Amino acid sequence: MTRMHFARIRAAVDAASDAIIMTDDFGRTVYGNQAFLELTGATADQLPAAEAVFGVAPLTVANH
Amino acid sequence: MANGSAIPVSLLIDPITDTDGRLIGTLYIATDIRARRSLEEERLRLEQNLMQHQKLESIGVLAGGIARDFNNLLTTIVANATLAVDSLPSNAGEVEYISAINTAAEHAAALCRELLAYAGRGQFIIQPISVSELLHEMGTLLRVATDSLTTVAYRLAADLPAIDADEAQLRQVFMNLLVNAAEAVDETGGEITVTTGRARPSASFSTAFGVGMG
Numbered sequence: 001m002t003r004m005h006f007a008r009i010r011a012a013v014d015a016a017s018d019a020i021i022m023t024d025d026f027g028r029t030v031y032g033n034q035a036f037l038e039l040t041g042a043t044a045d046q047l048p049a050a051e052a053v054f055g056v057a058p059l060t061v062a063n064h
Numbered sequence: 065m066a067n068g069s070a071i072p073v074s075l076l077i078d079p080i081t082d083t084d085g086r087l088i089g090t091l092y093i094a095t096d097i098r099a100r101r102s103l104e105e106e107r108l109r110l111e112q113n114l115m116q117h118q119k120l121e122s123i124g125v126l127a128g129g130i131a132r133d134f135n136n137l138l139t140t141i142v143a144n145a146t147l148a149v150d151s152l153p154s155n156a157g158e159v160e161y162i163s164a165i166n167t168a169a170e171h172a173a174a175l176c177r178e179l180l181a182y183a184g185r186g187q188f189i190i191q192p193i194s195v196s197e198l199l200h201e202m203g204t205l206l207r208v209a210t211d212s213l214t215t216v217a218y219r220l221a222a223d224l225p226a227i228d229a230d231e232a233q234l235r236q237v238f239m240n241l242l243v244n245a246a247e248a249v250d251e252t253g254g255e256i257t258v259t260t261g262r263a264r265p266s267a268s269f270s271t272a273f274g275v276g277m278g
Contacts, residue, residue, distance in 0.1 A: 017096075018093050018094060018095045018096075019073070019092075019093070019094040019096075020091070020092065020093050020094075021091075021092045022080060022089050022090070022091050022092075023089045023090045023092075024088065024089045025087055025088050025089055027090070030089065036094075039071075039094070039096075041067075050090065050092055054073075054075055054077075054092055054094065056075065056077060056092075058077075058089070058090035058092075059077075059079050059087060059089075059090045060087070061086075061087055
């Protein structure tokens with residue numbers, strides 16, 4: 001995937017009206033798009049745990 | 065939500081895997097479904113309105129059918145009550161009771177005629193009609209259409225010129241207006257005023273509805 005391609009996908013996800021977050025394999029929230037930040041009032045530097053927001057724990061290597 | 069309140073979302077959760085299929089994270093996509101919900105509620109409300117309308121329509125047809133049969137039965141009741149009175153000596157105590165039957169049956173027959181008119185006869189008969197007189201005649205039916213806490217007051221102009229209209233249609237119009245007004249009155253009750261009078265339509269009204277001046 002080229003850098004340009006990646007930037008386009010990133011821009012699309014950032015602009016989506018749905019709230020989108022990604023966690024890593026330890027369940028830590030590593031990304032939240034703009035809609036998610038607006039929905040929760042969180043900042044990009046301090047993303048809340050997915051489970052705290054959606055009530056469903058992320059998948060981790062241990063429980064997958 | 066930012067202010068701490070919960071909002072309904074449709075939530076999609078998917079594992080994120082690398083090219084070897086190993087789990088490297090989780091993707092959450094939350095769609096705010098408030099707008100969809102309110103659309104669904106609106107659709108449901110419209111459907112219920114339509115059903116209510118269809119129900120009222122079939123009640124009208126049913127009422128028309130029942131009113132005809134009922135009217136025939138009332139004819140028998142009135143006729144026999146009259147024969148019974150005639151066969152009794154005029155000073156018999158029973159005459160009073162039978163007269164009461166007659167009076168009640170005549171009231172019921174009047175209500176029947178109004179129901180028949182409300183249900184319509186399926187054809188339009190355009191004739192000169194006095195709106196005030198028609199509203200006065202419909203009194204009983206209009207009272208039945210409102211609940212007991214709502215009173216209906218009439219201010220009917222006596223000197224109205226007759227209008228050319230189909231009586232059954234006009235009755236339906238008045239009935240609908242009153243039912244709408246009754247629905248707008250809150251549950252603690254209130255008063256609905258029915259007023260008739262003359263008015264000169266504005267030029268724009270005349271153009272819009274194709275009615276002449278004067």
